[in-house]
Amino acid sequence: MTTPNESGPMLDAASPLPPDIEAADEPTRVPLAIEDWLTVIIMGALALITFANVLVRYFTDSSFAWTEEFSVFLMIMLALVAGSAAVARDRHIRIEYFSESGSMARRKRLAQFGALMIAILFTLIGALSIRMVWDDYRFDETTPGIGLPAWWYSIWLPIVSFAIALRAVGLMIRRGRKEYSSNENRSGKGDAS
Structure with a gap:
């Protein structure tokens, strides 16, 4: 069974999203499934840790430190x-x-500028956080809860920051190659009407 959308195309009643939103991912050199699976794994680990702590706290009146x-x-x-x-x-x-607004060339330049600013920001965060990791390692800092070396946690900030910066560079390159037409919206999909 299909139902009409406000913009005109028919939607499948079993599909929660319009087809253009479901397939909105642009092809990238590094698969987006990496972030998707990491998100699933992290959320699952958070749920399991929290659930285990609740059970232990309920049955023993203490919790895992x-x-x-x-x-x-x-x-x-x-x-x-x-x-x-x-x-x-x-x-x-972003402020849409x-x-x-403006010409297609202006949109393209703004998209590239935004991606460049993100790349610069996360490159700076990554570079500055390397010093923090080095200090954690050099001064043998430990975590307050269970006494693990603090650099075990802080090492991930520069790694993921540089990964975000590379994603932003990739976005800037894709936006530079993209040809905007007058009936495309910001997400790059054609106008449905």
Whole structure:
């Protein structure tokens, strides 16, 4: 059974999203499935850790000391991995009034400029966080909860920051190659009407 959409095309009742949104991912050199699977794994680990802690706390009136530390680390990693996926899919925050107005050449330049700024920001974050990792390692810092070496957690910030910067560079290159037509919206899909 199909139902009409406001813009005109018919949707399959079993499909929660219009076909153009389901297939919105542009082809990339490095598969987007990496971020998708990392997100699933991190969310699953968070759910299992939290559930185990709740069970232990319910039955023993105490809790695992390590769960809060791991949960905070996993939530930070989740935000970074999701940020990488958002950059690669060009779903980062922007003011659409400015990014979708004006000529097609202006839109293209703004898209490239936005991707360049993201690349610069995360390159700086990655470069500056290397010093933090080195300090954690050099001074033998340990975590307050369970006493693990702090660099085991902090090493992931520069790695994922440089990955986000590379995703932004890839987006900038794709936006430079993209030809905008007058009936394309910001996501690159043709107008449905």
